[in-house]
């Protein structure tokens with residue numbers, strides 16, 4: 001990278017609140033989504049009920065609930081935290097990194113992450129449920145591959161026809177819609193609490209890491225932020241807080257699925273484009289999951305885990321199936337037509 005470019009990149013790394021708060025665009029089209037749901041789930045909803053649901057389960061609402069729980073759990077004040085939910089072509093979430101506690105903070109949860117994750121749950125659960133139906137099997141695999149390739153790797157929002165075909169796959173299966181919604185909500189809580197958790201950890205830590213230990217400190221911090229986030233999720237499930245986010249008990253392993261979602265994203269990138277993940281400040285997913293499982297096992301979290309375990313085991317079956325099919329189909333050259341090798345190489349800076 002030339003020096004000039006370097007400067008530009010640094011300049012683009014946003015730090016100021018007003019930049020972060022407003023960066024991105026919104027592609028949400030509530031009116032269209034409402035029409036689609038009414039069409040594909042006939043008799044299940046009315047327009048009023050959908051509007052009520054949208055409001056009740058909106059990310060803004062969840063954000064406020066998590067903030068309240070954070071205060072009740074950790075005594076941490078988050079009035080100065082705002083949400084940015086716009087589309088920035090990023091599948092990751094983050095929080096602005098101002099050290100000054102007086103400056104307002106922005107938690108970014110990309111619209112792309114939200115919609116991709118929700119569609120991912122729909123396709124995975126439907127695949128698992130109708131595993132023995134060959135047509136459904138193929139359609140679900142293709143849809144998950146599409147989500148991984150187009151949305152996760154290339155940062156593209158789901159096209160209208162893709163949403164259409166997913167709803168066709170579901171063909172009014174309300175059970176799958178409910179499962180996906182419930183898991184998605186739990187993951188939203190987890191993600192938001194994870195990001196706020198970072199700031200909380202900064203607020204209680206006295207020492208700034210030295211450059212040399214920076215990597216280890218950042219990795220440790222990820223585990224701790226995960227722990228905080230999972231603690232909030234599990235206590236929310238146990239209804240420990242004054243506000244009710246209405247998280248279903250059986251979704252208690254949804255944060256694992258969230259980790260697996262990223263795992264499949266990186267895996268797809270590796271198989272299709274031979275992308276090797278560079279050293280990042282995030283610990284590897286397997287280890288993060290291991291930590292989360294250890295937390296869930298603690299005695300203080302006492303609730304019925306059977307249904308949740310069953311759901312996760314079904315999820316893992318299709319998770320394995322996706323990985324196997326991706327590899328086989330790729331080796332046979334069956335995925336060549338969906339690969340965009342040139343574009344991926346440009347993104348990775350390998351060619352101009």
Ligand SMILES: [Zn+2]
Nearest residue numbers: 194198222225
């Ligand atoms: Zn983090």
